[in-house]
Amino acid sequence: MTSDDHDHQHCLEMFQKLSEFIDGELDHVSCDEIERHADNCIACFTCLETLRRTVAICKNVKDQPVPQEFSRKLKEIIQNIPKTSLP
Numbered sequence: 001m002t003s004d005d006h007d008h009q010h011c012l013e014m015f016q017k018l019s020e021f022i023d024g025e026l027d028h029v030s031c032d033e034i035e036r037h038a039d040n041c042i043a044c045f046t047c048l049e050t051l052r053r054t055v056a057i058c059k060n061v062k063d064q065p066v067p068q069e070f071s072r073k074l075k076e077i078i079q080n081i082p083k084t085s086l087p
């Protein structure tokens with residue numbers, strides 16, 4: 001399976017949805033879409049893992065939304081992963 005035509009712009013759009021995913025407001029179809037994409041995209045997989053870990057930490061510490069700074073970090077992760085590292 002290749003990701004040669006993978007457009008990271010799509011990843012960024014998807015991760016904008018993830019703020020809803022975090023809050024549990026995203027429907028199950030969209031959640032599946034995100035998880036399926038992450039199966040084929042190392043950048044999104046990394047972000048999703050980071051997201052889950054961060055959300056778990058946030059929920060353990062305080063019952064409040066994930067800070068906006070976090071979505072900025074996600075974008076940095078995507079941008080810092082070179083395309084050559086993709087399968």
Ligand SMILES: [Zn+2]
Pocket residue numbers: 008010011037041042043044
């Ligand atoms: Zn992706």
